[in-house]
Amino acid sequence: MAVKYDKRVRVIFAGLGGHGALAFGELLTEAAARSYKYVSFVPNYSPMMRGGESETMIAASQEEIDSPVWREADVIIVTSPTGFRVAEQRVSPGGILIVDDSVVREKAEREDIKVFYIPARRIACETGDPLTANFILMGAYLEATKAFPVEILEETIESTSKGTSRERLLSANKRALHEGINLIANYKEQPL
Amino acid sequence: MTERILSTGNDAVARAAIYAGCKNYFGYPITPQSEIAHYMARELPKMGGCFLQSEGEYAAAYMLLGAALSGQRAFTSTSSPGVALMQEPLSMMITAEIPAVIVDTQRLGPGTGTGGQQGQTDYSFVTRGVYGGIHYPVLAPYSVSEIFELVQLAFHIADKYRVVTMVLTDFILGRMTEYMELKTFDFGPLPEKDWALKGKDRKGGRTDFLLTVTGMMLDIPGFFAHQQEKSNRIIDSETRYETYKAEDADFLIVGYGYAARASKRAVNMARDQGIKAGLFRPITLWPFPKEAMKREALKSGKVLVVEDSPGGLVEDVKLAVEGVSPVHFLGIQARHTASPEGLIFPERILQEVRELL
Numbered sequence: 001m002a003v004k005y006d007k008r009v010r011v012i013f014a015g016l017g018g019h020g021a022l023a024f025g026e027l028l029t030e031a032a033a034r035s036y037k038y039v040s041f042v043p044n045y046s047p048m049m050r051g052g053e054s055e056t057m058i059a060a061s062q063e064e065i066d067s068p069v070w071r072e073a074d075v076i077i078v079t080s081p082t083g084f085r086v087a088e089q090r091v092s093p094g095g096i097l098i099v100d101d102s103v104v105r106e107k108a109e110r111e112d113i114k115v116f117y118i119p120a121r122r123i124a125c126e127t128g129d130p131l132t133a134n135f136i137l138m139g140a141y142l143e144a145t146k147a148f149p150v151e152i153l154e155e156t157i158e159s160t161s162k163g164t165s166r167e168r169l170l171s172a173n174k175r176a177l178h179e180g181i182n183l184i185a186n187y188k189e190q191p192l
Numbered sequence: 193m194t195e196r197i198l199s200t201g202n203d204a205v206a207r208a209a210i211y212a213g214c215k216n217y218f219g220y221p222i223t224p225q226s227e228i229a230h231y232m233a234r235e236l237p238k239m240g241g242c243f244l245q246s247e248g249e250y251a252a253a254y255m256l257l258g259a260a261l262s263g264q265r266a267f268t269s270t271s272s273p274g275v276a277l278m279q280e281p282l283s284m285m286i287t288a289e290i291p292a293v294i295v296d297t298q299r300l301g302p303g304t305g306t307g308g309q310q311g312q313t314d315y316s317f318v319t320r321g322v323y324g325g326i327h328y329p330v331l332a333p334y335s336v337s338e339i340f341e342l343v344q345l346a347f348h349i350a351d352k353y354r355v356v357t358m359v360l361t362d363f364i365l366g367r368m369t370e371y372m373e374l375k376t377f378d379f380g381p382l383p384e385k386d387w388a389l390k391g392k393d394r395k396g397g398r399t400d401f402l403l404t405v406t407g408m409m410l411d412i413p414g415f416f417a418h419q420q421e422k423s424n425r426i427i428d429s430e431t432r433y434e435t436y437k438a439e440d441a442d443f444l445i446v447g448y449g450y451a452a453r454a455s456k457r458a459v460n461m462a463r464d465q466g467i468k469a470g471l472f473r474p475i476t477l478w479p480f481p482k483e484a485m486k487r488e489a490l491k492s493g494k495v496l497v498v499e500d501s502p503g504g505l506v507e508d509v510k511l512a513v514e515g516v517s518p519v520h521f522l523g524i525q526a527r528h529t530a531s532p533e534g535l536i537f538p539e540r541i542l543q544e545v546r547e548l549l
Contacts, residue, residue, distance in 0.1 A: 029369055033198055041369040044533045047307035053533055067457030068368050069450065071528060071537035086529065 009036070009060035009147055010070065013134075014087045015079035017045060017054045019103075020134030023166075024077070025056030027138065031148055031156040032060035040068035053083050075145055077137050079103050079121070088113075098140050100133065116144060118183050124176065131169060132176035139180020153177060194373045201365040204336045204372055205295050206231035208343035209267050211376050214293070215241030216266035218255035220248050220274065223308030224363040225297035228269040249274040253281035253294075260285070260292040263388025265347055269295035272305070272314050282356055283322035289387075291350035295343065295359045297366040298449075306532035310363040311524075312449055315504025318358060319478045326419050329426055330358045330477040332448040336370035341377055342475070348379040353426055354387075360477065362500075364450035364535070423479075432475035433484050437463065441470025443545055444492040446485070446509050448474055451498045451536060458498075458541035469545060477508075485512035489519075496520045496544060500527070500536055520548055 009032055015021040022043050029041035039060045046052030057073070059065050071090055078087040079100040091097050091113045099108070099115065102122035108115045118140045124133035135157075142150060154174060161167045199207065206228045209217070217232040229245065236243040242259070246252040252268050259266035270278065275296050285292055296318060300311025321327035329349050333339040343359050350357040437459055438444060447455040452473045462469035472488050472495075474481050489495050489509075495517055497506040506521045513519055522544045527534030 026369075029198070033371070038371065039198070039369070042364055043367050044310065044364070044535065046532045047309060053531060055533060065370075066460050067453040067538050068370070069364065069454055069535055069537060070457065071539040 008074070009058065010074045011058045011141070012055060012073040012076045012087070012090065013058075013079075013137075014053070014055045014076060014083045015134075016082075017052045019054065019079045020131070021045075021054045021056045021079075024134045024138060025058050027153070027156060027160060028058045028141075029060075030160055031153050032058065034152055034156070035148060036060035037062050038065050040065045042068045044069075053080060055083070075141060077141060079133070079137070081105065096144055098137060098144060100137065114144075116140060116184060116187060118180065120180070123179060127172070127175075127179075129169065129172040129176070132172050135173045135176035136180040136183070139177040139182075140184045141180070142177075143181040143184035150177065150181065194375050196371055196373050198369055199336055199340075199372050200227065200367060200369050201336050201339050201361055202227035202297065202367065203231055204339040205269060205297075205343050205359070205361070205366075206235070207374070208340045209265075209293070209347070210235060210239075211340075211374070212265060212344045212347040214265035214267055214347060215239060216256075216259040216264055217242070217268065218244050218246055218252040218259065218266070219268045219270060220246050220252050222249075222271045222274050222299075224299055224366050225269050225271050225295070227366070228295065228297070249277035250281065253278035253285075256292050256294075257281055257285050257288075257290055260290045261288075261389050263385040263390060265293075265351070267293040267295065267347075269297065271297050271299045271308070272301045272311075272317075273299075273303075275314065275318065279323060282328075283324050283326075285356050286322050286326045286328060287324065289354040290356075291354050292356050293343070293346045293350055293359070294356060295361065298360065298362040300363075300532070308363070309532040310450075310500065310535060312362055312451060312500040313502070313504070313524075314360065315477065315499065315501060316507065317504075318360060319480070319504070319508070321478070322356075327423055327478050328356045328358060329353075329430060329479070330360050331432075332360050332475060332477050333365065334449055334452045334473065336365070336368065337372035339365065340372045340374075344377045345379060348382065349426075349430055351382045351385070353422055355422070355426070360449070362449045427479040430476060431479045431481050431484075433481035434473045434475060435488060436471040436473070438470030438472060438488055438492065441468050441492045443467065443469045443494045443496070443549070444472050444488055445469060445496050445498060445541065445545070446472045446474075446505070447498040448477060448505060449500075451500055454536055454538045455498050455541055457538035458545065461538060461542045462545055465542075467545060467549065474505075474508075477505075480508045480512060482512040485509060486514060486516060489513045489517045493517050494520070494548065496522060496541075496548060498522045498526075498536060498541055500524055520544075
């Protein structure tokens with residue numbers, strides 16, 4: 001049963017090649033498509049398979065989406081040290097910036113946005129599944145925005161990974177998702 | 193009920209070809225459109241069709257010529273440098289009036305460009321016709337669902353006029369995902385392909401096609417008069433465009449492809465700020481909707497052309513507008529970053545509109 005949402009979704013994942021920006025975008029788009037009438041997903045990356053800037057833009061709405069590309073997003077997840085400053089500038093006023101601070105060393109300067117620092121890459125490496133870092137960030141995104149119930153994401157992870165190479169990561173990805181949710185639920189502001 | 197699915201633009205191209213009854217694909221992989229070939233390689237053999245990866249674009253286009261000459265629908269897809277390599281066979285097809293479809297998922301040029309990233313730098317190259325001075329229709333969708341419709345339309349136009357027809361997308365449109373409805377579009381009746389080489393063993397089949405095979409023109413003025421007459425029929429019947437909030441606009445933005453989507457958002461953002469902006473979007477780049485462009489420009493008084501290139505569309509707009517209103521230009525210099533993933537965003541377009549007010 002699809003749940004109807006009125007809330008608009010406009011999210012950017014700004015990472016480097018290999019960080020899982022594409023997988024993040026594809027999954028979020030699939031999940032959004034279960035609750036929203038219109039979705040758009042644009043991957044945009046440099047020619048390098050590994051290490052180049054890699055960005056995905058995801059939008060969902062009950063109304064037709066005029067443009068699938070935009071400078072400003074309501075939520076930006078950033079894992080690219082070189083793309084961090086640009087990403088910070090692209091959050092809409094009052095929006096949310098989620099930073100993987102095990103990769104990005106800088107701190108945000110803007111005061112009109114909410115910033116969460118989540119060491120996703122480090123935690124993912126410690127659990128032995130470095131590939132799950134983007135799912136930790138997905139969980140953080142879910143909890144920070146309440147854009148979808150976690151069940152919709154879990155269902156989507158199951159249905160989209162069935163029969164693919166991602167299937168072996170299914171339980172690890174789900175665990176990572178909840179890890180991210182808990183990190184935001186128990187989030188304490190960091191002293192500057 | 194029509195099925196509504198999530199699809200990338202490139203997959204929409206492949207699906208549309210199959211929906212249009214095309215079972216022949218010849219191509220050579222090139223970023224950012226290889227997914228079209230992947231789809232055809234996977235699906236065509238299942239339905240008794242022919243998928244063939246050639247040794248290069250030149251060969252692929254000649255294979256296309258051969259298949260289409262048999263009267264079957266056939267298509268190829270490539271990206272900017274690939275279109276350049278196909279020029280000779282394309283011109284041969286135009287000369288011999290062999291209908292076929294070619295999809296160009298543009299990548300930034302010139303030369304190798306960025307190696308496959310976003311750009312809209314093919315406009316002038318593909319809208320001025322093949323060498324020999326003959327134009328062919330170029331359709332420019334701006335969404336996944338429109339790609340699905342216009343690729344089907346391209347097959348119809350190709351068969352109707354016996355002409356090569358191109359669908360022009362770009363990296364963003366090819367790689368993006370949106371919803372689309374799966375359906376076969378009915379564009380009306382088509383003439384019988386009595387010219388097709390069907391082979392000796394079939395009743396009424398032909399095995400010769402002198403003009404085609406030799407490419408020789410014995411009556412030169414007659415040949416060009418015929419091509420001109422055909423071009424005029426295409427101009428009269430197939431010119432397409434769309435406007436958005438243009439009725440009361442006093443500022444008109446013009447764009448195609450992904451730049452038209454960004455422009456549409458810029459129109460909405462401008463309206464939110466009390467600026468009466470509108471969008472004019474050519475759907476056929478050739479034939480260019482000249483009269484409608486001039487009429488809308490005259491009505492709104494100010495025109496801004498947005499395209500992710502150093503300027504191609506802007507030339508057609510200026511020709512069409514004939515000086516009745518100023519034509520401004522926002523091009524590749526307006527990208528948000530200097531690196532290959534740079535794009536022209538709606539916010540940047542709005543800024544330009546505000547500065548020009």
